[in-house]
Amino acid sequence: MIKITKPGLLTSVQDLGRYGYQKYGVIASGVMDPIAHRIANLLVGNDEMEATLELTLLGPDMEFAEDTLISICGGNLSPSIDGKPVKCWRAVFVTAGSKLKFGGCKTGCRAYLAVAGGFDLPDVMDSKSTYIRAGIGGFNGKALQAEDQLRIGAPSTLSTNMMNMLSAEKNEKKFAEMHWTISSDFKTTSTAKPKVRVMKGRQYDWFTPESQTKLFTESFEVTSQSDRMGYRLKGPTLELKHEQEMLSEAVNFGTIQVPSEGNPIVLLADRQTTGGYPKIGQIATVDLSIMAQLKPGDKVQFTEVSHAVAQQLYLDRERNIQQLKQGISLKIRQQTK
Amino acid sequence: MEFTLQPLGDNSVIIELGDDISPDIQRKVKEVSSFFDEHAFDWVIEYVPGFSTVAVFYDPIKIKSTKLPYEHVCEELTSLLKHVKVKQDSEPRVVKIPVCYGGEFGPDLEEVAKHNGLSPQEVIDIHAGGEYLVYMIGFAPGFPYIGGMSEKIAAPRRKNPRLKIPAGSVGIAGKQTGVYPIETPGGWQLIGKTPRKLFLPNGATPSLLQAGDQIKFEPITVEEFQRWEENEND
Incomplete structure (x- = not known):
């Protein structure tokens, strides 16, 4: 059991999303940064689909009622256990009674807290993701509040082995960190000048040649009107060759659409299922994590990528994650022999 | 096809x-x-x-x-x-949607009327007099995109989308009309509000309406709206 003592800015239960119901207008939801989420799960021996807590800018305070194996991945929100700093991107064994707190946001915008065994919560339409606007999924359909108590599920054999190994090492500290972490290639949260690869959108040709050029040459700022649904960007105005109403159709995670006032909106995890604004671009899936870790005030540069290259990058990255998954279980098996 | x-x-x-x-x-x-x-x-x-x-x-x-x-x-x-073919169409399901037009429920009714050189009452008569087809559900849970609206009351989307539109709001965007099932941001011109719930998260299908349904809008007063809302919440 984990008890929330302070909720933080926006802490919610999310998994990889609610798919299969978009035809009823039920949005996909799910984590903003799928890579950090998946790795957080893999590091504690979970299936990568398991739900995690998504923490935003200012993390929550919480107490552990039982010995728990956790990992925190994504943005660095300065986690500490009973006053001692805890490393991100690795498995951490936490003893019962410990208090986890977060300080300032050093890098990125969101962190993912995975617990071995996942959270014992019901699926709503096949997912544990919280859809706050509709009040469904996650913990009572809401962002976490003080006094909320989250039950933890049964850990896998792999998780149990990791816990036994680390609990033997913890000495007088209240927690023990795994000695190894993952390759920095997976840590997408700390680039000074983030570049995000974008494919041409379905209505790219509707825009003036100047606007097409500006999309890929100038930088855009994430405005304060940005949330899990989408980021409103500020930068050069993007204009259509002539006014044109389009028929609403499906949109995707990372679709860049442009309302008539000319400032682009990047659609993210809580995006609508369909949209009626022209789509100038589409962020390559491999770069969604970079985008989702930007916070208001950050600047981003879009660079063009072909659809074929974007798909190849997708396949390559999935292969790398599968290798990472095998690597982690192999390492644990060797260490626990 | x-x-x-x-x-x-x-x-x-x-x-x-x-x-x-x-x-x-x-x-x-x-x-x-x-x-x-x-x-x-x-x-x-x-x-x-x-x-x-x-x-x-x-x-x-x-x-x-x-x-x-x-x-x-x-x-x-x-x-x-290649082998998918359009079958003979069957009788559509008819769903009645009560709407309280104008006032605080429809802040853009005047705007839509002005845009088309009509009085607000004429916009209401035309909107409620039409027969509508649900083309698709999208944008928000249970949100119907409805066709069949008269071009006499068409109005462009707002240049700047609203950050909050209350659930039940009935709107117009271009030649389309629709109903907002939950509070959400959006760029439609709002002409009224319905007390009926369109998003049913615990239902067998989470949406009251489905693509292919026929809709009939029925004007109601503020008092009728309140009575409907009480019954819906029972």
């Missing part, structure tokens, strides 16, 4: 079945949707119908091919959809 294919990112393809809002194209969209309801493919994650399109989201990892997943998906869809 004739169609074109185009990617919507690196994990989705859009099947385009026309470029207009028409009952004929809606029937094609419905047939393609039914095809995916009746056939399971392990690479298909889900499909999302639009006015004249069906987007298919797929898992590139599940596609075993030496070609790029998109090329393989296009070949598959081309051969699969």
